[in-house]
Amino acid sequence: xxxxxxxxxxxxxxxxxxxxxxxxxxxxxxxxxxxxxxxxxxxxxxxxxxxxxxxxxxxxxxxxxxxxxxxxxxxxxxxxxxxxxxxxxxxxxxxxxxxxxxxxxxxxxxxxxxxxxxxxxxxxxxxxxxxxxxxxxxxxxxxxxxxxxxxxxxxxxxxxxxxxxxxxxxxxxxxxxxxxxxxxxxxxxxxxxxxxxxxxxxxxxxxxxxxxxxxxxxxxxxxxxxxxxxxxxxxxxxxxxxxxxxxxxxxxxxxxxxxxxxxxxxxxxxxxxxxxxxxxxxxxxxxxxxxxxxxxxxxxxxxxxxxxxxxxxxxxxxxxx
Amino acid sequence: xxxxxxxxxxxxxxxxxxxxxxxxxxxxxxxxxxxxxxxxxxxxxxxxxxxxxxxxxxxxxxxxxxxxxxxxxxxxxxxxxxxxxxxxxxxxxxxxxxxxxxxxxxxxxxxxxxxxxxxxxxxxxxxxxxxxxxxxxxxxxxxxxxxxxxxxxxxxxxxxxxxxxxxxxxxxxxxxxxxxxxxxxxxxxxxxxxxxxxxxxxxxxxxxxxxxxxxxxxxxxxxxxxxxxxxxxxxxxxxxxxxxxxxxxxxxxxxxxxxxxxxxxxxxxxxxxxxxxxxxxxxxxxxxxxxxxxxxxxxxxxxxxxxxxxxxxxxxxxxxx
Numbered sequence: 315x316x317x318x319x320x321x322x323x324x325x326x327x328x329x330x331x332x333x334x335x336x337x338x339x340x341x342x343x344x345x346x347x348x349x350x351x352x353x354x355x356x357x358x359x360x361x362x363x364x365x366x367x368x369x370x371x372x373x374x375x376x377x378x379x380x381x382x383x384x385x386x387x388x389x390x391x392x393x394x395x396x397x398x399x400x401x402x403x404x405x406x407x408x409x410x411x412x413x414x415x416x417x418x419x420x421x422x423x424x425x426x427x428x429x430x431x432x433x434x435x436x437x438x439x440x441x442x443x444x445x446x447x448x449x450x451x452x453x454x455x456x457x458x459x460x461x462x463x464x465x466x467x468x469x470x471x472x473x474x475x476x477x478x479x480x481x482x483x484x485x486x487x488x489x490x491x492x493x494x495x496x497x498x499x500x501x502x503x504x505x506x507x508x509x510x511x512x513x514x515x516x517x518x519x520x521x522x523x524x525x526x527x528x529x530x531x532x533x534x535x536x537x538x539x540x541x542x543x544x545x546x547x548x549x550x551x552x553x554x555x556x557x558x559x560x561x562x563x564x565x566x567x568x569x570x571x572x573x574x575x576x577x578x579x580x581x582x583x584x585x586x587x588x589x590x591x592x593x594x595x596x597x598x599x600x601x602x603x604x605x606x607x608x609x610x611x612x613x614x615x616x617x618x619x620x621x622x623x624x625x626x627x628x629x630x631x632x633x634x635x
Numbered sequence: 636x637x638x639x640x641x642x643x644x645x646x647x648x649x650x651x652x653x654x655x656x657x658x659x660x661x662x663x664x665x666x667x668x669x670x671x672x673x674x675x676x677x678x679x680x681x682x683x684x685x686x687x688x689x690x691x692x693x694x695x696x697x698x699x700x701x702x703x704x705x706x707x708x709x710x711x712x713x714x715x716x717x718x719x720x721x722x723x724x725x726x727x728x729x730x731x732x733x734x735x736x737x738x739x740x741x742x743x744x745x746x747x748x749x750x751x752x753x754x755x756x757x758x759x760x761x762x763x764x765x766x767x768x769x770x771x772x773x774x775x776x777x778x779x780x781x782x783x784x785x786x787x788x789x790x791x792x793x794x795x796x797x798x799x800x801x802x803x804x805x806x807x808x809x810x811x812x813x814x815x816x817x818x819x820x821x822x823x824x825x826x827x828x829x830x831x832x833x834x835x836x837x838x839x840x841x842x843x844x845x846x847x848x849x850x851x852x853x854x855x856x857x858x859x860x861x862x863x864x865x866x867x868x869x870x871x872x873x874x875x876x877x878x879x880x881x882x883x884x885x886x887x888x889x890x891x892x893x894x895x896x897x898x899x900x901x902x903x904x905x906x907x908x909x910x911x912x913x914x915x916x917x918x919x920x921x922x923x924x925x926x927x928x929x930x931x932x933x934x935x936x937x938x939x940x941x942x943x944x945x946x947x948x949x950x951x952x953x954x955x956x
Contacts, residue, residue, distance in 0.1 A: 363828060440870060484830075497874050507684060508874030509805075509830075518870055520863040520889055527889070527896045529870050536857070536871075542841040549761060549839055549850050550857075551872050553818050553829030568841055568848070575848045 331477040333627070334470040334634070340625045343618045344474065347581045351557065352481050358579040360557055362482040367558035368548060368569060369475070371489035371496065371513075373603040374562045374585050375504065376467040377456075379594040381602060383463045384491050385427075387450050389414075391434035435492060436516055436533040443531055447498035461632070464503050469631045471560075471585075475504055483558065486510045488547055490540035490565055494531070512547040514539045544569035557581065567608040570617060582617040584608060589623040592633075652798040654948070655791040655955070661946045664939045665795065668902045672878065673802050679900040681878055683803040688879035689869060689890060690796070692810035692817065692834075694924040695883045695906050696825065697788040698777075700915040702923060704784045705812050706748075708771050710735075712755035756813060757837055757854040764852055768819035782953070785824050789906075790952045792881075796825055804879065807831045809868055811861035811886055815852070833868045835860045865890035878902065888929040891938060903938040905929060910944040913954075 335341040350358040351365070372378040392402070392411045402408030407426030410418030419426060435443070456463055475485050485506055487496060493513030500511050517532040539547040545568050548556065559566075559573035562585040570582040586605065587596050597605040612619050620626070628634055656662040671679040672686070693699040713723070713732045723729030728747030731739030740747060756764070777784055796806050806827055808817060814834030821832050838853040860868040866889050869877065880887075880894035883906040891903040907926065908917050918926040933940050941947070949955055 366830075493871075493874070509687075509872065511874065515871060518867045520866045520893070522892075527866065527893045529866060545841045545848065545850060546839045550814075550836060551830065553814070553832065571843075572841070572848050 332473050340620050348481050351579050365483040366556040367478050367483045368486045368488040368556045370561040370566045371487050371491055375471050378603050384495050388430045388434045432533040436531040439528040444498045451499045469628050470626045488512045488544050512551045540565045542568045545572040563603040563605050564608045584612050585620045588621050592629045653794050657946055661941050669802050672900050686804040687877040688799050688804045689807045689809040689877045691882040691887045692808050692812055696792050699924050705816050709751045709755045753854040757852040760849040765819045772820045790949050791947045809833045809865050833872045861886045863889045866893040884924040884926050885929045905933050906941045909942050913950045
């Protein structure tokens with residue numbers, strides 16, 4: 315009898331496309347939306363070609379504390395490049411970066427950070443940069459958990475990506491992170507191909523080197539894909555308004571507004587970081603992933619807000635039973 | 636017996652995925668390439684996710700004489716907008732544009748043309764612009780043939796797009812034409828969705844108008860998707876190197892080079908306009924769609940060159956038997 319019960323429960327779990335989500339309002343809202351837009355004959359039915367879903371990355375699909383993971387990449391690249399730059403030992407922001415002096419780095423301000431990003435994200439070809447990122451992703455470890463950064467993705471969100479794709483959605487990343495940075499690891503980790511990754515972009519230059527075409531990354535910003543830049547990135551790359559969007563911070567507010575403003579059924583969701591024990595707890599006062607105005611708008615407009623502590627059975631794939 | 640023969644021929648034709656292409660080297664090269672990269676176990680096999688094909692538009696998928704069709708759109712828009720701009724009656728390039736004085740327009744040079752493009756392609760929302768284009772496409776007629784511009788697409792190339800998609804390819808447009816201009820009519824005409832249309836782009840601004848989000852087209856160029864800008868557009872939107880590319884002019888040279896430079900089997904093709912009777916004949920000396928350096932490179936590297944007169948049974952869909 316007990317055996318039968320266990321077997322029946324296992325079957326129910328196997329049928330659940332979102333097994334890492336606790337039953338409750340959030341899960342119901344997600345599944346209810348997908349069900350109504352995929353039901354033929356429903357007044358909310360959306361044809362498959364228009365089932366476009368967009369996801370922020372940092373803080374929505376993987377963690378972003380104590381700093382954006384791409385920032386750790388930049389620091390590690392500065393270290394790797396430092397033998398060719400002896401002058402960095404005495405000039406900021408490189409001196410602080412090499413010493414791991416976060417306070418000194420903070421003192422260099424936004425200008426200092428942009429300088430670190432520029433030297434580590436430009437001056438090489440797109441192929442060389444992709445190799446740098448791939449190598450880093452396969453060896454770097456998170457300073458707190460000591461785990462590869464790509465293992466700090468959210469299991470419930472991986473399941474949501476699969477669930478949407480199984481229901482005919484095209485899933486996109488729309489992130490403030492570097493587009494070329496994400497393209498080097500996102501396809502393998504999230505199952506999202508390069509052409510469905512939208513991010514911040516630098517100017518590029520096509521040139522022939524000994525007859526071989528290369529694409530050189532220039533130290534000039536073409537698009538900051540954050541805040542009001544997210545709908546711009548969506549328009550440039552996708553060209554249609556998504557019907558489903560998920561973010562976690564004020565940087566996602568305009569993407570959610572833009573998505574929610576279309577005709578017919580729309581889904582706008584926010585991941586609220588409420589779990590200090592398993593992940594981090596932060597919102598209105600945080601320097602990274604600040605969630606303040608977007609949370610107010612979500613509450614006012616009835617957008618779905620994920621309570622990480624309450625809604626997620628597990629956070630990371632390693633916690634799966 | 637005769638009946639049997641007709642029936643057999645009809646069946647052979649029905650089995651031919653490229654019925655508007657005459658048998659010969661060009662057709663063999665196209666089909667040979669598709670066959671080898673789709674044959675499981677072949678050393679040239681390419682997995683479906685990497686079957687990316689890019690097509691120029693003007694002169695490759697539709698005609699481009701006596702001027703780029705988007706230029707006729709700009710002229711018609713100037714006329715439509717002129718009641719709100721009485722000053723245009725006396726200021727160039729608008730005066731010549733309104734009078735249909737092509738010589739006067741030419742005298743205003745590149746600066747004049749850019750001014751016409753700016754006033755007709757910016758200052759409105761993306762939705763308003765899309766409506767303008769849709770309306771124009773449904774009413775405008777080509778000055779020589781008096782047919783809708785969307786009927787001046789090339790039947791053999793439509794078949795090629797279908798054939799590639801039937802073989803697992805994702806087909807993209809990569810054109811010097813305006814991205815937003817193309818997105819308004821390309822999906823219905825070529826079966827290519829908005830997210831697979833890459834073109835020249837202007838800067839965009841997201842804003843709220845009475846609480847409703849809109850995207851405003853600004854009079855500032857973000858990307859000229861022509862010449863060396865084509866591989867840049869490919870990198871920005873697609874992020875992977877295509878394995879198949881088709882163009883018709885020197886503006887496509889770098890796109891073909893970039894495509895041909897990857898590992899494994901690659902296809903680079905050019906449409907050569909050789910048919911003065913059914914379409915137009917032009918190449919090295921033409922102001923529109925000049926084909927000179929790219930033709931030399933095609934000959935040197937063994938790229939496929941379509942001889943329109945010889946290779947195409949019909950040019951436009953209306954000529955189909």
